[in-house]
Every structure is written in structure tokens, then in C-alpha cells.
Amino acid sequence: MQQSINMLDFRKSPGEVINEVYYNKKKIILERGKKKMAVVVPIDLYEKLFLDDDIEIYSKERIKEFEKEDKLNKKEQARLKQLLK
Numbered sequence: 001m002q003q004s005i006n007m008l009d010f011r012k013s014p015g016e017v018i019n020e021v022y023y024n025k026k027k028i029i030l031e032r033g034k035k036k037m038a039v040v041v042p043i044d045l046y047e048k049l050f051l052d053d054d055i056e057i058y059s060k061e062r063i064k065e066f067e068k069e070d071k072l073n074k075k076e077q078a079r080l081k082q083l084l085k
Contacts, residue, residue: 003027021041027042
């Protein structure tokens with residue numbers, strides 16, 4: 001179960017929350033009322049998710065490459081049209 005904390009409690013003791021996240025590897029959702037506003041995560045998880053060089057961010061150029069590779073050749077297009085009739 002994911003732990004949530006309201007913003008008021010977070011403002012009262014941000015150090016405690018940060019220590020929980022860092023030392024106990026917890027992920028804590030910050031809420032205002034019933035609305036989820038943000039997440040506090042351990043730095044190593046953040047780096048793994050957002051700063052890792054192995055993760056490829058799909059740029060417009062890469063998406064164009066996928067679309068180009070996904071196109072059917074004329075023979076396959078004709079066969080598909082026959083099947084869809």
C-alpha cells in the first residue's frame with residue numbers, strides 16, 4: 001500500500017518525511033484535501049527513472065523511424081485490403 005500524507009503534515013515535519021523516504025526507501029504521496037499533488041521518492045529511484053542513460057526518450061525523430069519501419073510494403077497492403085473486404 002502506498003503511503004500518503006497531507007500537505008499540512010508534510011510542512012510540519014518535512015525532515016521526518018525526507019528521512020523516511022531516504023533511509024527506508026519509501027515513496028510518499030503528498031495530498032491536498034483528497035487530491036494527489038506530488039510524490040516524494042528516494043533519489044536513487046528518481047535517478048533510475050529519469051536520469052539513466054539506458055532509458056531512451058522517444059523523440060519526434062525516433063517516432064518517425066518507428067512509423068517508417070511499421071509501414072507495409074505494397075504486396076502486404078494489397079493482401080490486407082483483400083482480407084478486410
